[in-house]
Every structure is written in C-alpha cells, then in structure tokens.
Amino acid sequence: MNRHPLVLLLAGFLLLAGCGTAQPNAKADFNAADVMFLQMMLPLHDQGIELTGLAKERAVRPAVRDLATELDAVQRKESETMKGWLAEWGQPTAVDADPGAHQHHGGLHQTSPAEIAALESTPDAEFDTAFLNLMTGHLHNSVELTKSEVDGGGNAGAKELATSIRESRSKEISRLLGLVG
Amino acid sequence: MSMRSKIAAAAVAIGIAPLIVVLSPAGTASAHGYISSPPSRQANCAQGRVQNCGDIVWEPQSVEGPKGVKNCHGNSRFSVLSDESKGWPAASVGGTVNFNWVLTARHATSTWEYFIGGTRIAVFNDGGRQPGATVSHSVSLGGRTGRQKVLAVWNIADTANAFYACVDLQVGGAKLAAA
Numbered sequence: 001m002n003r004h005p006l007v008l009l010l011a012g013f014l015l016l017a018g019c020g021t022a023q024p025n026a027k028a029d030f031n032a033a034d035v036m037f038l039q040m041m042l043p044l045h046d047q048g049i050e051l052t053g054l055a056k057e058r059a060v061r062p063a064v065r066d067l068a069t070e071l072d073a074v075q076r077k078e079s080e081t082m083k084g085w086l087a088e089w090g091q092p093t094a095v096d097a098d099p100g101a102h103q104h105h106g107g108l109h110q111t112s113p114a115e116i117a118a119l120e121s122t123p124d125a126e127f128d129t130a131f132l133n134l135m136t137g138h139l140h141n142s143v144e145l146t147k148s149e150v151d152g153g154g155n156a157g158a159k160e161l162a163t164s165i166r167e168s169r170s171k172e173i174s175r176l177l178g179l180v181g
Numbered sequence: 182m183s184m185r186s187k188i189a190a191a192a193v194a195i196g197i198a199p200l201i202v203v204l205s206p207a208g209t210a211s212a213h214g215y216i217s218s219p220p221s222r223q224a225n226c227a228q229g230r231v232q233n234c235g236d237i238v239w240e241p242q243s244v245e246g247p248k249g250v251k252n253c254h255g256n257s258r259f260s261v262l263s264d265e266s267k268g269w270p271a272a273s274v275g276g277t278v279n280f281n282w283v284l285t286a287r288h289a290t291s292t293w294e295y296f297i298g299g300t301r302i303a304v305f306n307d308g309g310r311q312p313g314a315t316v317s318h319s320v321s322l323g324g325r326t327g328r329q330k331v332l333a334v335w336n337i338a339d340t341a342n343a344f345y346a347c348v349d350l351q352v353g354g355a356k357l358a359a360a
Contacts (some may be wrong), residue, residue, distance in 0.1 A: 115313075129317075130315045132217070136217060136283045143240075174228050177220065177224050177228035178228055180217045
C-alpha cells in the first residue's frame with residue numbers, strides 16, 4: 001500500500017535538488033518542504049473550488065449550499081496567499097499542471113477530473129450526498145497534506161497556514177459529516 | 182506541546198527537519214475510506230457525536246488492517262472503535278440500508294463485505310476495478326430488527342489489507358437511539 005506518496009515525492013525532490021539537508025534560504029526564509037507544500041496544496045484547492053462551485057449552484061439543502069459557499073471563499077483566499085508566496089520566492093506555482101502526473105509515485109490523492117465530472121452529472125436527488133462524500137474525502141486529503149509542512153516546513157507563514165488548514169478543515173469535515181449522516 | 186512536536190522542534194533547531202520529514206512514518210498515515218452514512222463509529226468520532234476517541238478524529242479513513250479480521254478497528258491502533266462501552270449512537274433505519282462511503286484513495290477493489298454477528302449479509306464484487314466517484318451499497322438486513330451492529334469491510338485488490346467500519350443501527354426503531 002502506498003502509505004507515503006508525499007514523503008517519497010519530497011525525498012525525490014530533495015535528491016533532485018541536490019540538497020539533502022535543505023537549508024532554509026536565508027534571503028527569503030523558506031525551504032523545499034514549504035515550496036512542495038504550496039505547489040501541492042494549490043491544485044488541491046483548485047479541485048476543491050470546482051467542487052464547491054458546483055455545490056453553490058446545485059445543492060438542494062440550504063445548509064449544504066451555505067457550507068459550500070463558505071468553503072469556496074476560504075479556499076480562494078488561501079490560494080491567493082499561496083500563489084503570492086511562491087511568486088515572492090521566485091518559484092513556479094505547480095510541479096506539473098497534470099493532476100495525474102504523479103501517479104507513478106502512488107498518486108497524490110487528489111480529486112480527479114473524472115470525479116468532478118461525475119458529480120456534475122449527478123441527478124439533483126442524489127447531488128447533496130454525492131457532494132458531501134466527495135468533499136469530505138477531498139478535505140481529508142488536504143488535512144493529510146498539511147502534516148509534512150507542519151513537521152518540515154521552514155517558513156513561519158506557510159507553517160501557520162498549514163496549521164490553520166488542518167484545524168479549520170477538520171471542523172468543516174465535522175460539519176459535512178453532520179449533514180450527510 | 183506533544184512529544185512529536187518537541188521532536189520536530191528539536192529537529193528544526195539542529196537542522197535535520199528534512200530528514201525527519203523523509204523518515205517519519207507517523208506523520209503520514211495515508212488515506213483510504215470509511216462509511217459516512219449511516220454514520221460509522223469513526224464518522225461519529227470525527228463528527229464529534231462521540232467524544233474522547235483519540236487520534237481517529239483526525240483520520241477516520243485510516244482504519245486499515247489485514248484481510249479477514251472481524252472487529253471494528255481491523256486490528257489497527259484505533260482499538261477505541263471496538264470499545265462497546267463507548268455508548269455508540271445507533272442510526273434509525275428501515276429493513277434495507279444505503280451505506281455511503283467517503284474515499285480518499287480509490288484503490289483497486291476486490292470486494293465490499295457486510296457482516297452482522299459473524300454472518301455475511303451482503304457482498305459486492307468489484308473484480309479489481311477502481312471505485313467510482315461515489316460508492317453506495319443497498320443492503321437488506323434480512324428481516325433483523327432492533328439494535329444491530331454492521332461490520333463493513335473494503336477488501337483491496339492488490340494488497341493484503343482491508344479497511345474496516347462498524348455502523349450501529351436501530352432497525353425499525355424511532356429516531357436516534359442511545360446505546
């Protein structure tokens with residue numbers, strides 16, 4: 001079982017970068033873990049925004065639509081912050097634009113275009129349940145991605161964001177489960 | 182500050198944080214799946230309906246163990262899920278139940294199995310396929326009534342492991358019944 005795709009990916013990145021100890025960049029005060037975290041969280045947020053965008057329009061129950069609207073705003077705001085940091089650090093915003101590009105690492109546990117398309121074509125009567133389950137799984141993956149940054153990040157802002165995502169997404173998962181259960 | 186945080190802080194201080202990231206398995210419990218509705222025990226923990234569940238609240242999708250286990254925690258470290266004294270709430274249902282899964286990794290699947298009291302009441306054979314965007318199974322409870330505990334098992338096709346979820350039900354009863 002591919003237990004540690006992120007770790008393997010990060011390890012590979014560090015090897016490729018030839019910086020086994022990943023000294024923080026004194027000038028901008030960030031390390032390879034920070035960059036990888038932001039580059040991996042950004043596509044997750046893009047997928048999350050697609051899910052919440054659909055639910056804002058299609059969710060049947062007002063409580064589901066309200067939660068989608070809140071999550072949509074939070075993810076957009078965080079994405080702007082993350083893009084800003086990468087630009088400031090002179091780093092690209094993505095390792096690779098193709099969400100499937102890392103399948104050979106065991107996959108990045110993302111929400112695939114096929115899953116988003118499936119939600120899009122879900123009939124209204126089943127939409128809320130499908131959205132709640134997909135979004136919950138998506139947020140679990142977001143929470144999981146924060147761990148490497150909390151443990152190995154070097155930039156105070158990025159680490160703070162990771163901690164905030166971990167805590168706030170866990171609360172939102174609780175709300176999603178309350179709505180689906 | 183937890184021991185883990187202390188270790189991480191110390192690692193940063195002496196500049197070996199990246200090594201910890203690469204080597205630490207505890208920080209990277211990988212993702213999989215569980216039943217969200219009717220709420221499984223791990224869903225009740227993550228949702229906050231049941232308190233003092235421990236680390237399972239952070240990763241209800243990680244109840245993984247070898248195939249063939251017949252308990253609610255799949256022999257994983259989340260043994261709290263098999264603690265019958267926890268007062269697990271039971272969801273009120275009819276004679277046929279739709280079980281909905283949250284998946285965080287779509288592993289190739291051999292079967293989905295449902296048990297009550299050691300008897301297998303349903304099996305869905307996916308023949309090694311990857312699950313779709315949503316997974317839902319309609320399961321007849323075979324005329325059983327009253328409080329029932331369903332053990333659901335997701336058998337992965339290409340590993341020796343499975344994922345486990347127990348769902349407490351009140352069949353034909355009124356509303357949510359406490360344990």
